[in-house]
Amino acid sequence: MLRLSTFRALVAFALVLDVRAALKEGDCEVCIGFLGSFYASLIADTVPFSSADIESALVRKCTSARGKENRLCYYIGATSDAATKILSEISRPMSHHVPVEKICEKLKKKDGQICELRYDKEVDLSTVDLKKLKVKDLKKILDDWGETCKGCMEKSDFIRIIDELMPKYSPNGAKTRTDL
Structure with a gap:
């Protein structure tokens, strides 16, 4: 009989394989990057993994977001001027430690603009004219x-x-x- 921890590891591995098949290379670049760093900050700050706590932490993180990450926050409804709110589509699965790639895949189905966001290429100020x-x-x-x-x-x-x-x-x- 499989131990519970082994079963969870197998399920997580299966989810990762499923995600890699669903998202193409470069899809949801900003979503995966932003939510990945957000998830890491939740763990580092030992925030309780309840939906309400995750939503409030996400709104706080979005207040300091700039550029494409701010645009992502607008799309998910974490900014004050957003028209719609789909924060629960992030907080609920994240409270169960669903991989951010899988969360972004589901967000892509809700709003395709989320996965069209790409980070701008950095300009090397030491060499650029x-x-x-x-x-x-x-x-x-x-x-x-x-x-x-x-x-x-x-x-x-x-x-x-x-x-x-x-x-x-x-x-x-x-x-x-x-x-x-």
Whole structure:
């Protein structure tokens, strides 16, 4: 007769195999990444695994989410301006330690936009020529740093602000850029 712990391990392994077959490579990149780090933070902070506690922790985590992760929070209803809430679709399975890949697969069936989110590629500030970037990319660099460029009208204004702030946010990039 199988011991309970062995049975749970077999079920978890079967779920992982099932998930890998259902999700293609690169599907749900933001969902899996965000919920994976969220799940790890729940374990590290020893949060009780009840649906209500998980939902409140998820809403708290989403208040500091930026970029694509903030968009995911909007889609699942964890932001104040979200139109719908499907938090229970995350909290209920997570309270039973269902793998985040399986949770994201179910979320994909509810709202396909969730799995279309992709992380932006990081810009290596030590090697990139800021003059060759688009203004949109320069704004994104500032947004990632939590900064804005008030009064910036031209591309050169954005580049000047990034160069000024680089020692604070990317010391290695600033050091390498001065060597160029």
